[in-house]
Amino acid sequence: MKVIPFKIPKPSRELIRYQVDCQPYFYDKLHQHPEVQLSCILEGEGKLIVGDYIGRFGPGDIFLLAQNVPHVFRSDDVYYQPEEGKQSHSIIVFFDLRAFGKEFWASEELQEVKGFFEHLNGCYRVLVEGRNEFIAQVQQLQYKNKLEKVVGSLHLVDVLMHKATLQRLNLADQMQNLSEREGKRMEQVLQFLVAESHRQLSLEEVASVANMSREAFCRFFKDRTRKTLVTFLNELRVSNACQALLHSDQTIASIAFTCGFSNLSHFNRVFIKTIGSTPREFRRQTTINKV
Known part of the structure; x- marks a missing residue:
């Protein structure tokens, strides 16, 4: 199985992809993708591994990942035991910056948003007042039509830029844009270390x-x-x-x-x-x- 790169299942010209992950455990392979990722954890606990960062995730956590950052949300071992009846549930918004096109980003009104995305580097924990309200706004995207989804997503970006604190988690940048061979090797090592x-x-x-x-x-x-x-x-x-x-x-x-x-x-x-x-x-x- 090719771990890196990871392709988000969506139409090639789709600007925003809303995804619900609801299963016993999260996808547990080290992977990267060109979309910016906003993840809200609703249920489930485990380890987030991004470069030199190893930390816990749990319900209520919000994370923002820049483009092409290898990462894995590894659920705790108990979630792999069917008899425990555990559930992992997250909602994710993927921003495909390529699909917006150069003309879109050239507009004066979007220069601040463009700069925000360009300066993202690595993985961040999102700290925002009214966290539950923010997560509820993310959840509401699934019920919006295509235009409303884009507008609602840009509103979330505005909150991230002006009302939230982004706490940088990983310090090293060497994990960015790993080759497929390097990524597969690193994935094998991480899986082994986590298990043993x-x-x-x-x-x-x-x-x-x-x-x-x-x-x-x-x-x-x-x-x-x-x-x-x-x-x-x-x-x-x-x-x-x-x-x-x-x-x-x-x-x-x-x-x-x-x-x-x-x-x-x-x-x-x-x-x-x-x-x-x-x-x-x-x-x-x-x-x-x-x-």
Whole structure:
């Protein structure tokens, strides 16, 4: 299966594509596409991986991705278990800037919008006052006719430009516009790391997944994530630990070992460095915020 590039199923001249993803788990292959993507998560939890960024996503999160940014919304393992009856649900708006045409972007009225799209670089978390209202406006696009859909989408862009805060998530740009071969190799490595991060992994074992030598793999991985394999694995394991701290009553020691850390003290050090608090403080504060 060719992972990169990914083609959005739509007519070639369609300016705006509204899509509903509602299934047990989200599409879990690293992929990129030339359309700008606005995603609203309604149900489901998991990890968002974009370049050097590994973070959690959950209900109510809104993300904006620039053109040709390789990314994957990887649902948590529990969503792959049919007996759990879990559901993942998101709504997505794709903006095809190519379909608008040069004449459209040449108009004086759209220069600010053009500049906004041109300066997008990577993936952003969208922070907006009245988040639920914003998501409701996105949902309403599915009921609009073609012209109303374009006008409504441009209204959302206006909110993004003037009323929202766009929090840049990934810092490295090396993941942008990966070749198909590089993308497929990176996809294989990420899938392997996500599936096997719960156990001890050697550099040789991971390099073999990419069919590369140790030295070549280290350069390949660091060039595209700006992180060593150890750092990336630790952040992946901390992300899994956060999920366990939020949704289970396991002891912190048990979570540390289950997520792939060899000892509790190392887990605590890595967790504090990554999250900024101890696992115990993270669990307690999150519990307080839920009340």
